Amino acid sequence: MANEHRVLLEVGGLIRSAADVIDGPSYVLWNGSTIEASGGGVYDGDRTGLHVVRKMSSVAMPGLVNTHGHAAMTLFRSAGDDVPLQTWLTEKMFPLEQQLTAEAVYWGTQLACWEMAVSGTTCFTDMYFYMEESARATLDSGLRGILSVGLLGFTEEMQKQGIADSRSFKAGWHQRGDGRIQVTLGPHAPYTCPPAFLEQVTDLSAELDLPIQIHLSETAYEVEESHRQHGKSPIAHVRDCGLFTRPVLAAHCVHVNAEDIKIMAEHDVRAAHNPQSNLKLGSGIAPAVALRNAGITVGLGTDGAASNNNLDMFEELRLAALLHKGVLQDATAVTASEAFQMATADGARAVFQPAGTGTLTPGANADVVLLNLDNPSFIPTYNLLSNVVYAASASDVTDVYVAGQPIVVNGEPVTMDTEQIRWQVRRIVGKFSR
Numbered sequence: 001m002a003n004e005h006r007v008l009l010e011v012g013g014l015i016r017s018a019a020d021v022i023d024g025p026s027y028v029l030w031n032g033s034t035i036e037a038s039g040g041g042v043y044d045g046d047r048t049g050l051h052v053v054r055k056m057s058s059v060a061m062p063g064l065v066n067t068h069g070h071a072a073m074t075l076f077r078s079a080g081d082d083v084p085l086q087t088w089l090t091e092k093m094f095p096l097e098q099q100l101t102a103e104a105v106y107w108g109t110q111l112a113c114w115e116m117a118v119s120g121t122t123c124f125t126d127m128y129f130y131m132e133e134s135a136r137a138t139l140d141s142g143l144r145g146i147l148s149v150g151l152l153g154f155t156e157e158m159q160k161q162g163i164a165d166s167r168s169f170k171a172g173w174h175q176r177g178d179g180r181i182q183v184t185l186g187p188h189a190p191y192t193c194p195p196a197f198l199e200q201v202t203d204l205s206a207e208l209d210l211p212i213q214i215h216l217s218e219t220a221y222e223v224e225e226s227h228r229q230h231g232k233s234p235i236a237h238v239r240d241c242g243l244f245t246r247p248v249l250a251a252h253c254v255h256v257n258a259e260d261i262k263i264m265a266e267h268d269v270r271a272a273h274n275p276q277s278n279l280k281l282g283s284g285i286a287p288a289v290a291l292r293n294a295g296i297t298v299g300l301g302t303d304g305a306a307s308n309n310n311l312d313m314f315e316e317l318r319l320a321a322l323l324h325k326g327v328l329q330d331a332t333a334v335t336a337s338e339a340f341q342m343a344t345a346d347g348a349r350a351v352f353q354p355a356g357t358g359t360l361t362p363g364a365n366a367d368v369v370l371l372n373l374d375n376p377s378f379i380p381t382y383n384l385l386s387n388v389v390y391a392a393s394a395s396d397v398t399d400v401y402v403a404g405q406p407i408v409v410n411g412e413p414v415t416m417d418t419e420q421i422r423w424q425v426r427r428i429v430g431k432f433s434r
C-alpha cells in the first residue's frame, strides 16, 4: 500500500522560489509536512511507498503569505466604505465590533480561511477579538495562522484584561496543530495603546518569547497627532517605549520618513505592505521600495475584508508590482520577481518564520499552491513568473496543500464545510444592527 505520508507531486512547471523557476516537467516530494526534494525533470529516486499525484497541467508555487489582516472582519465586508480610516474605525467598525460574539468570530474566520485558501494563501496573520475562536477556526481549516489577541488600551481594565487574555491565549494555543498555530502579541496601534501599556506589552513579549504585530504610521493624521502628543513620529515613539527591542511586524508604514526607515532597519522591524487597504481608506501609498532598499523585510497583506474588500493576495501581488512603477515612474521599481518574493519568502520572514519558509526547497513546509496552466492566464508563457504576477488570478488556483495536507482539491475546499459557513455567516450578520 502507498505510504500517504510521502507524496510526490509531478507538475508541468515549478516556482521553487522567486529566483528559481522551472518551466517544464518538475516535481515536489514531501514527507509528512516537510519538503524532502524538488527540482526539474522526473524524480529519479526510489518510488517505493510514494503517493504520486500527477498534475502535468499545473504549475506548483509556494503558498502566499498574508502578512496583515483581521480574519473575522469578513463579517463586515462592505459595511463601511468610502470613508477615511478614523471615521471607518470609530464610527463604523468599533460599533459593529461591540456586537461580536465568540460564535461570530469562529464563522467569520472560517469564511476568511475559505476565501484565503481558494485564492492561494496558506499562511496568514490575525489580530482580533475572541481569538480562541479564530484559532479554532484556523485549526479546523488546515491553514497556518500567526495570531494575536488585539489589544486596545483605552482603560486600565482593558489593558489588564488584554495582558491576561494574551497569556492564556499563548498557554492554550501556541504551536497547536503541529505548529500551524503560532501566537504573537497584538497591541493595536500607538494611538490606542498608551506608552506604559506598550512597555508592558514589550515586557510580556520578552517573558513569553513572542513576537509583536502592530499598526504603525498608517495615516498622515496618525503621524501629526503623534508629533503633537509625543513630539516624535509613531516609529520613534514606539522605539522609545522599548517595542523594537523585540521582533516586531509593523503593518502599513505609509507615512514614514528617512529617519523612521533608518530606525526600522536598525532594529530589523518587518513591514506589512497593504496597498489595497491603504488606497481604499485614502491613507496613501507606503514607500515599499525605499523600505526594501534600506534592507527592511517587506511582506504583503490584505488587511481585513472590511477595508479591502476581499482577501485575495493575487490582487495585492499584482498591485504591489504595478503601483510603485507608477509612483516612481520607473518600470523596474518592483519587478515580478521582487513582488513574488514579497508575497512568499519575504512575507514568511516578516511573520517570523524560519529561513526557507515561503519556498519549495528541501526543509521548507509543504505549503504548496497549484495553478492551472491550461487557463488563458498561462497561454502563452514566455516567462512563467511574469504570468503568475501580471496575468494570473485567484481563479487559476486549483489545489492547495498546507503542511503537506490537501486543503483545496480541484478548486473545492476539502477541510471546510462551505455550505455551513455561508449559512452561519448570513444568519449571524442578519442579527447585527447598523
Ligand SMILES: CSC[C@H]1O[C@@H](n2cnc3c(O)ncnc32)[C@H](O)[C@@H]1O
Residues within 6 Å of the ligand: 070, 085, 089, 093, 094, 097, 127, 128, 129, 149, 150, 151, 152, 188, 189, 215, 218, 277, 303, 304, 307
Ligand atoms: C484590536 S483588534 C484589531 C482592531 O483593528 C481594527 N482595524 C482593522 N484594520 C485596521 C487598520 O487598517 N488600521 C487600524 N485599525 C484597523 C479592527 O477594526 C479592530 O478593531
Ligand SMILES: [Zn+2]
Residues within 6 Å of the ligand: 068, 069, 070, 215, 251, 303, 304
Ligand atoms: Zn489592520
